[in-house]
Amino acid sequence: MKQDTAAKTMVIASTLYFGLALTMGLLTALKFVVPTVGEIEYLSLPRVRMLHTNINLFGWLLQANMGVLFWILPRILHTKLFSEKLGVAMGVLYNIAVIGGLVSIVLGYVKNVEYGEIPPPFDYLVALCWVMFGINVIGTIAIRKVKYLYVTVWYTLGAVIWTTFVYITGNMFSQMPMVAGVNQANLIWFYVHNAVGLIFTPLGVAIAYYLIPKQLDTPIYSHKLSMIGFWVISFVYVWTGAHHMLHGPVSHWLQTVAIIFSFSLIIPVMAVITNFFGTFATAPRHTRMVGPIPKLLMMGTVYYIFTCLQGPFQAIRSVNEIVSKTDWVVGHAHMALFGAFSYYAMAGIYYVVPKLVGRKLYSEKLGDLQFWIMTLASIPFFAVLWISGVVQGYAWLNPENTFVETLAAIKHAHWMRFATGGLIYISYFLFLYNVLQTLFGKYADEAQPATPVADQGN
């Protein structure tokens, strides 16, 4: 089988899922302001929200990360992917699992696991695909032709190991009959936060650790710092699950442990940030920001700082008392998964797709336009969610404010979220068009399709 077939299938599939997930997100945002839209069971607000989260996490982000890493790993290990056939087989099975899961969610067969609603047998199929992914990753590393493992390999390896336990705990152990009540809640929130921290963070950071030095043609700022970041995150991140239940009915010491480790998460984040900004700083000044890829990587890093500073502070008990359960948390979740990791995944796709078909990106101008619309729309998107979160939090302190009055007070924020979400949705189509045109389209000034064109539209 031709090299990189697995990577190509997963990159294309994930780009399409991204559109579907954003459609569900826009519909959810619309239902927040006009609740009477689409009042049928299959489009009810919670169902559409479940689709939004699951398509985003599994259809788009995890698949894009896997696809881009299938392309990166052979390059940095100077070898071929361990087994291309296994990769493609996994791609097919994985998409069956995702589509099956989504149809079950629409019909209402769900688990009560947030970000893990996909019911059996499809969640078992996802776990099986993850084992196949692990075989490919570990196999490729085993047949490597390089002495030193670069940090991207570390983080990918870590993600492979951690995800296995995190996914199984959240989706299988939590559903066992003798696990109930707050004990089940603890296992599920172990999965929920570690899904973000030990699956999407290592995979996203692994991609960025490869892309930033390669795109800027500059060595990574400090190899030692990247090792510190890796070892600290593998120890620190896993303890934080209980910060979803602060002031709640779970044991007090577990909450305190979760707070302490949520706060110490700043260490690995600062290691990653210093490395990325250091590489940007030492890159040649006039070429380092040309085209969409470095812009997406830079903005992704900026969002990564904000969300990883917001996280530790909202885990403090007194701050949590106000912002917990409000739109503030929605802003935090979106900034991490959309702002940081979807930006890295889009940069990865913009980097990999031209190399998959051996020609330049269809239009860098279009990529820049998509970047600017997405960024200028997502900044107010996050800001408005944070503001409405604080308004809700303080309004709830005073029992004279009835709940519905608080909801009426933040109607403006929900309208703004719907508007900026719409802009993000529109700019997604520029991304889709750019990627599909690069893959399949005819270039205007191309005599015969094979040869890459020297100067192209920038």
Add this chain to the structure above:
Amino acid sequence: MKFDVEKSLLWTAAGAFILFAIGAVMTTVVPPMVDKTLWTSEYPVHEYTEQELRGIAIYKSQGCVYCHTQQVRKLDSDQRRYGWRLVKAPPSESWEYVNDKTHFLGTKRTGPDLGRVGGKYSSEWHWAHFKDPRNMGEKFPDRKGIYEKASIMPSFAYLSDEEIKDLTAYIQTLGRNQNWRTDENGNPLNDYEK
């Protein structure tokens, strides 16, 4: 600090797993061992009836948990907001949830917390509210003034009457494991106490 780990797949994988395993065990296996109230209760806890179990299944598949939490937190504001006639609601305790095979503690309060809602509203109120949250007919006139229009609760009119009755039966059990609503001379307040 350059030693062999950087060159070896085995050491990296083992190291990553061991460091992860410490925290994983400490936050998933140890808590129920140390804190019995996570899964046992020395107080009587409500056993769900057949109808209430059907109500739980509907609550899960309709995804009510994404807008409603079920935990009165150990915060004065929570206890006063979710209390009843100046009686502060007791914070939810972990033993109250031991019979919940599917927990709904929740993470987002787009709608109010339901941790202690059992018995506060009449079942007819709930039926009308599920049917059309923004216009509950003449029996329950505009109960919150102009703000009723601000409610974004989806209408569950597509549920059959039977399903709505099951769902309401489940909701009426919420928070009743502690007998916290008693009148001045201590006998318990029954449902829909006006």
